[in-house]
Amino acid sequence: MWLFSSAINSFLIALPALFSIVNPIGIALIYHQVTAGNTRAERSALAWRVAAYSLGxxxxxxxxxxxxxxxxxxxLAALRIAGGLVVAxxxxxxxxxxxxxxxxxxxxASNATGSSADAFFPLTMPLTTGPGTISVAIALSANRPKDTLDIIPYLSGMSVAAMAVAxxxxxFYASADRVVLLLGQAGSRVVTRMSAFLLLCIGVQICLTGMQEALIPLIPARFMPSNV
Known part of the structure; x- marks a missing residue:
């Protein structure tokens, strides 16, 4: 039961963080511009190829x-602090x-032509899962528990979150034309700002966890609360 709970908790942490940094709704607008000359079937096939590469x-x-x-x-403490700062x-x-x-x-995405050859570069990297996404993923990985038995369910939950984001x-890429009609540029920016605030909170939390881990060994035992 505790393994399942750990996996659920890590999933709930990773899903909003990865979704916020990838921002598939906002980037779907750019994807629509790049693939404007393609047929709907071609755009859909390319979208799922980009999704598979992004998952990897x-x-x-x-x-x-x-x-x-x-x-x-x-x-690990230094990695958490640095990763949390980068995310924030x-x-x-x-x-x-x-x-x-x-x-x-x-x-x-300016050099992309919308062909299948663009699926990995530049549509996957750096457009969809660039340095920002990699930094967030590493920061999430750094926030893993110390106990070896807890690492597998923690990473499993995060992997499921990555699959959900993919x-x-x-x-959203396959339905980019509908996203454009529904949201437009203004609606996309609203979603981006909401996602960014959530991501900021997650980055601060990761950073605080690393700072706590780094500072606790430096505090004399007599000053420590009994429940720490």
């Missing part, structure tokens, strides 16, 4: 990212200036 990027970052960085001697800064940029974020995304990427 997220899973690799979640499962291996923190371990690779730890290999270079970076402590990225979220603040999205929250305060969504227009700049959209401009960068459009520039990244499905949303495929759905």
């Amino acid at each position: 990027v997220m899973l690799v970052s979640l499962w291996v990212g923190a371990t690779l960085i730890g290999f270079f001697g970076v402590s 800064v990225k979220a603040w940029e999205m929250l305060s200036a969504p227009e700049q974020s959209e401009g960068r995304k459009q520039e990244q 499905l949303l990427i495929g759905f």
Whole structure:
């Protein structure tokens, strides 16, 4: 039962974080511009290919990212603090200036022609799952529990969250024309700002967890609460 609970908790943490940084609803508008000359069937097939590649990027970052960085001697607490700060800064940029974020995304997709050859670059990387998504995934991975028995359900829950986000990427990209009609640019920015605020809270929480882990060993035992 506790394994299932751990997986659910990690899923509930990872899903909003990954969804917020990927922002498939907002990026669907750019995807629609890039694939405007394609037929609906071609856009749909390309969308699900991008979703599959994006899933691969997220899973690799979640499962291996923190371990690779730890290999270079970076402590888990330091990784959590740095990862939380990166996530919070990225979220603040999205929250305060969504227009700049959209401009960068459009520039990244400017060389895409909408063909299947563009599925990985630039439509998957860096448009959909770029450095920001990788940073968030590594930060989430760094927030994993210390107990080895808890790591598998934690990462499993996050993997399911990554799969859910990939499905949303495929759905919104394949339905990009409908998203444009329904939301438009203004509606997309509202969704972006709401997602960015949630992402900011998650980044701060990850950072606080790392700071707590780093500072507790430095506090004398007599000053520690009895329940810590």
